[in-house]
Amino acid sequence: MTVKEVLNSAIDFFKKQNIDNPRLDAEVLLAHLLDMERIQLYVKYDLPLKNKEVEAYREMVINRARGIPVAYLTGHKEFMSLDFKVNRSVLIPRPETEILVEEIISLCQAKNIDNPNIVDVGTGSGVIAVSLAHYLPGARVLGIDISDKALEVARTNIKRHNLGERVKVIKGNLLDPLIKMEKDNVNIVVSNPPYLTGNEMKKLPLEVTYEPSQALDGGADGLKIYRELIPRALKVLVPGGILGLEIGYHQADSIRDILSGLPWGDIRVLQDYSGLDRVVIARKK
CATH class of the missing domain: 3.40.50.150 (Vaccinia Virus protein VP39)
Known part of the structure; x- marks a missing residue:
């Protein structure tokens, strides 16, 4: 799966789970996983992900849907x-x-x-x-x-x-x-x-x-x-x-x-x- 595909899948899932900021959360989690800035995702939409990356991302998305805050999943927060x-x-x-x-x-x-x-x-x-x-x-x-x-x-x-x-x-x-x-x-x-x-x-x-x-x-x-x-x-x-x-x-x-x-x-x-x-x-x- 590509960056674009996993993002769209996560966004759709978050919407069904009534997550407040589905796109933002999906992008922040994926950017953290791939160790890149959020803005970089937009120029790497076609980048294929390794299976272990897809699985790790899926786990993060599921945990977010359970209510765990994004900051606890990434371990970071801007202030x-x-x-x-x-x-x-x-x-x-x-x-x-x-x-x-x-x-x-x-x-x-x-x-x-x-x-x-x-x-x-x-x-x-x-x-x-x-x-x-x-x-x-x-x-x-x-x-x-x-x-x-x-x-x-x-x-x-x-x-x-x-x-x-x-x-x-x-x-x-x-x-x-x-x-x-x-x-x-x-x-x-x-x-x-x-x-x-x-x-x-x-x-x-x-x-x-x-x-x-x-x-x-x-x-x-x-x-x-x-x-x-x-x-x-x-x-x-x-x-x-x-x-x-x-x-x-x-x-x-x-x-x-x-x-x-x-x-x-x-x-x-x-x-x-x-x-x-x-x-x-x-x-x-």
Whole structure:
């Protein structure tokens, strides 16, 4: 079979299985299997595939139809125009999280914070930490996560992007490691914490069920981690330090209430590409 034939077969199969992006998924999987860029497939439509390649592709297509996300099948996901390794130990990076990263970068540039000390709470695969260090050449970033397996992935991505000198990761719950060390020189605390509610966890799309639940589950009302993290951030941030949080689309008012009861100011809510509340920024008074 040729590239064109296996692609068309996969696309038709995905359509019957109600996969959202049948052509995109089929092409990404085949390009990964053949170790080429997606665009190269178009000039190699007539390339005959070996039987073992056809079988390997068929297995990937079947797994995709079972709901396994493309990123877990390829082991890669792009974020902030950078390529990251991912596996089932970490959440798959979402485009919405780029809004948080871009805002932190913009704030550092606008306020001339040239050498910020940044902490990424719940770093997971390390995409936020690595992206911030990549685009802020003077930044030093510490990623904290409670999962050993997630930290392994983060370390792989740090090494992959040659940022071992400026990005470190440690195991811990939220900001507890820094609080125990009485560190209070952090310029920015950033986090994309678990924020799905109990009801949302019961109604997850099939794809999302393959992702680690501890990276998704925010407790009954989705606010558990925010209630713990927001007060603790005050202990490590310098005066005027910035807190940047990704939030659920229905949580802005609740997060604002938590912040308003503590010495935070300049509270702003940013929307995602669908116009939904997605990021909260606050400044320590």
